[in-house]
Structures are given as C-alpha cells and as structure tokens.
Amino acid sequence: MISIGKMSVAAQTSVKTLRYYDRIGLLKPAAVDRDSKYRYYTADQIGTMNLINRCKRFGFSLQETAQYLQADSQQRNELLARQHQIVEERIIEMETALRDMETVQERLIHKEENAFMQDYTVTAVNLAKQEIFGCRTMMGVGDFGEAFGHLFEEMNRKNIRPAGCNGARYYDAEFDHDRSDIEVFVPVAAGCGNGFIGGCLVAKTLHKGGYSSLNEGYAALVKWIEENGYEAAGAPFEIYTRTGYDRIPPAEWETEIFFPVRKKD
Structure with a gap:
C-alpha cells in the first residue's frame, strides 16, 4: 500500500487535492486507517491518478473527468472528440487575440486614433x-x-x-x-x-x-x-x-x- 504522501509525490499532486478527490468521490483511497484516518492507495491507483491529471490537462471539468473514468472505450472516444473541438476553438480564439494585439500595437506605434477599435462603415x-x-x-x-x-x-x-x-x-x-x-x-x-x-x-x-x-x-x-x-x-x-x-x-x-x-x- 502507498501512503497519501507517497501518492502525492508519484502523481505530482498535492495531498490537499488528493483529500478533495476523496471527498467528492473522484479517487477514493483503497484503505483508510481506522485510528489515524490516514489514507492509503494501491499501485494501480497511480495510473488512475495519471489519467485524472491528463483529463485536467485536456480541459475536462471534474464532472467530465468522473464520466471519463467510468466510460467504456467508445464513450471515452466520444468525450475526447467533443473536447478536441472545444480546444481547437480555444486555440483559434487565442490566435485571433494575439493577432488583434499585434494590430493594436502597430497602430499605437503609429499613434493612430481609436487603436483598439476596428473601423466600421454603417x-x-x-x-x-x-x-x-x-x-x-x-x-x-x-x-x-x-x-x-x-x-x-x-x-x-x-x-x-x-x-x-x-x-x-x-x-x-x-x-x-x-x-x-x-x-x-x-x-x-x-x-x-x-x-x-x-x-x-x-x-x-x-x-x-x-x-x-x-x-x-x-x-x-x-x-x-x-x-x-x-x-x-x-x-x-x-x-x-x-x-x-x-x-x-x-x-x-x-x-x-x-x-x-x-x-x-
């Protein structure tokens, strides 16, 4: 069995976060000491924790992560496909924001009026x-x-x-x-x-x-x-x-x- 401290090191996740995951049912320890209430995990749960961290990196909410953990291969693929589209849209938004900033910077360099606004003809x-x-x-x-x-x-x-x-x-x-x-x-x-x-x-x-x-x-x-x-x-x-x-x-x-x-x- 692995102590919560070692689990924290193995998964690069704080003890506070592991306790929170236990509280919400996302990752419950394999055993809890009756007297000290200290949490213990199995070696297999390191893999589960890595999967949770990956879902977090992909932008899944905790609720979506819980769904992913319980899903079969087809359901997981569907969840990933939907999230893939969301991430692509965010990338487009951020790339657009970067280009907008570059345009504003160029206008400011040339001391143009209304540098932050696009010119509109109505x-x-x-x-x-x-x-x-x-x-x-x-x-x-x-x-x-x-x-x-x-x-x-x-x-x-x-x-x-x-x-x-x-x-x-x-x-x-x-x-x-x-x-x-x-x-x-x-x-x-x-x-x-x-x-x-x-x-x-x-x-x-x-x-x-x-x-x-x-x-x-x-x-x-x-x-x-x-x-x-x-x-x-x-x-x-x-x-x-x-x-x-x-x-x-x-x-x-x-x-x-x-x-x-x-x-x-």
Whole structure:
C-alpha cells in the first residue's frame, strides 16, 4: 500500500487535492486507517491518478473527468472528440487575440486614433425579404456548433437545401453569452422555410475577423443608430459570409451584422 504522501509525490499532486478527490468521490483511497484516518492507495491507483491529471490537462471539468473514468472505450472516444473541438476553438480564439494585439500595437506605434477599435462603415438599407429555415431555443454562444448540427439534420430529413450563408438572430433585450434566446438559421428557397429575415429597413455593417471581437461591430451599430436619429425595430441578426469552412484564417473571416431600425418620431 502507498501512503497519501507517497501518492502525492508519484502523481505530482498535492495531498490537499488528493483529500478533495476523496471527498467528492473522484479517487477514493483503497484503505483508510481506522485510528489515524490516514489514507492509503494501491499501485494501480497511480495510473488512475495519471489519467485524472491528463483529463485536467485536456480541459475536462471534474464532472467530465468522473464520466471519463467510468466510460467504456467508445464513450471515452466520444468525450475526447467533443473536447478536441472545444480546444481547437480555444486555440483559434487565442490566435485571433494575439493577432488583434499585434494590430493594436502597430497602430499605437503609429499613434493612430481609436487603436483598439476596428473601423466600421454603417449604412441604412432596405433589406429584401428572405425566407429562412431556423431553429430557436435558449442557448449559449458556445452551443452554436451543436445547434447548427441539429438544424442541418432537420433540413436533410425534409430534403431542404441551403440558399445562402448561415446566420443567427438574437431575441433577448439583454445579451447573455451563456444563455440567450437565439435562432440559428439558413436562407432557403421560397416555400421551404419557417420564417423570414429582412423585408425592412436595417442598419448594417461588416465585421472582419474572429467572433471574439464581434461585440465591437454591435457597438458601432448601436452608436450609429443613436447618433443618426434611428431606433431599434426588431431582433438583430448576423450572417457569416466568410468563415473557417472557406479554409481561410480567422483574420479574413467576415460577418455581416444587421439591426432592423426605424426613424425616431
């Protein structure tokens, strides 16, 4: 049997953490001394602890790590595949952040005004009405991939083909990154959809780059609407015209952002 101290050295994990894992049931010691309450582990549990540390390095939560330990090979592969996608998305976000920082640094060196902000051109246009096939639910921004997956599965079942670029519409008056009333949609041919976008006056702009800085495009639109005598007249939406699926880096992605508006009285 291995004492908790030796287990700490073997697994490069603090005794405090091992006690916590015992308390939550993630890794319980093989034996506990009745008098001293000292914990002891088997040699096989070193391997389990290494697996826990690896799950931690992969970004699994403790709950997900517990699921992984109890899963069979197929279930473990599914958990890893999902986490692989999450890690890839985080890498893209961090690479985009690094490029943004480099751009800001360059602008600061040249003493440009508004070094932290992308330049946005905002225009008011009458947007033609477009039929869409959409799915509206409460979700977080991180759930978009899964939501679009369900949407395309439903379209395939109904033999509906896309007729334009994917988009998303935000219905809540206040934005919550983790849980909002959001509709993901795809433009479709007339008679094939379950909703519409457009058919009204909109303020629009083009955001260039990754999605982590989309808020700057929305900020530019809201500012323009307020300064030019308009007011919001519907749920804003965005259309992803150039994305990673085009095999281009995030710096070249393009997203059109639209706010339905009307002139103030």
